[in-house]
Amino acid sequence: MVQDRRWKRAEQSRYRENVVEKALVLGGGGVTGVAWEIGMLAGLADIGLDLTDADLVIGTSAGSIVGVDVRSGVRLAELYEVQTRPPGAGDSYAKMGFGVLAKYVRAMVFSRKPDVARVRVGTMALRARTESEDARRRVIASRLPISEWPAGRLQITAVDALTGDLVVFDAASGVRLLDAVGASCAVPGIWPPVTINGRRYIDGGIASAANADLAEGCGSVVLIAPLVSSFGAMASPVRQASKLAESGARVSLVKPDKAALRAIGRNVLNPARRPDSARAGYAQAASVADDVKAVWWAS
Secondary structure: OHHHHHHHHHHHHHHHHOOOOEEEEEOOOHHHHHHHHHHHHHHHHHHOOOHHHOOEEEEEOHHHHHHHHHHOOOOHHHHHHHHOOOOOOOOOOOOOOHHHHHHHHHHHHOOOOHHHHHHHHHHHHHHOOOOOHHHHHHHHHHHOOOOOOOOOOEEEEEEEOOOOOEEEEOOOOOOOHHHHHHHHOOOOOOOOOEEEOOEEEEEHHHOEOOOHHHHOOOOEEEEEOOOOOOOOOOEOHHHHHHHHHHOOOEEEEEOOOHHHHHHHOOOOOOHHHHHHHHHHHHHHHHHHHHHHHHHHOOO
16 A cells, blocks of 8 residues: 555656656456457557557556557557457466455455455465466567567556555566566466566556556546456446546546447456457447547547
């Protein structure tokens, strides 16, 4: 909790020094979330609305991968085409079983203190039997189009497994891009916590599915969130978007429509759902374009 406040104070200071007008916030949502977000961004770009010109990109969990994609310089059309391909040999199927879900519920729902809940989830993650960090690192590396921090401003969130503190990595943090993304995507109980400078980090989505509050101070915020629900005291993207709007920001919250939810399915870690999720995001872009334009082009 203390570290959370320090990050926010530091970021607010940086905003004052270098005004950030447009922020693109990319939320978590598994393999299908990556696909849907890329499809959405590609669809908007084809309509004439390219969000890759954001002053600040904030990525959480799946959104951290999309954030790297957005900042990589690779055309959205190419990124979209990759997401529409059938799963390959390197795509591993995973599912959050009932036992893991039950542990989440116990940790998140039965605590009114977010930091306490995150510590409980972190403890569960540290005890879980998963594949090795090296094996998971190779998977993450295969999904990133670049290996070094990009020139554009990019923030990637993670949670300290021991303290429950939200941590934000960027080009100035001295942390490798691969490790930052790996930490942000380290789903507790499914993938191993990531070791960085002797600390263990887990999925940034444990703090919030989007961590949109980091965009406080921005004039225009587009929040693309595959998951909008929350557990217990966790702040939902809907609540965070509302608070940003109350503070004076222009905010557009983009979430999956009914067709996209059907394409995504119940298991967001199933790569077989990826192509249809990407296409659903692309198709949905037309229906949200006016709202996004009103926010993005107002700056």
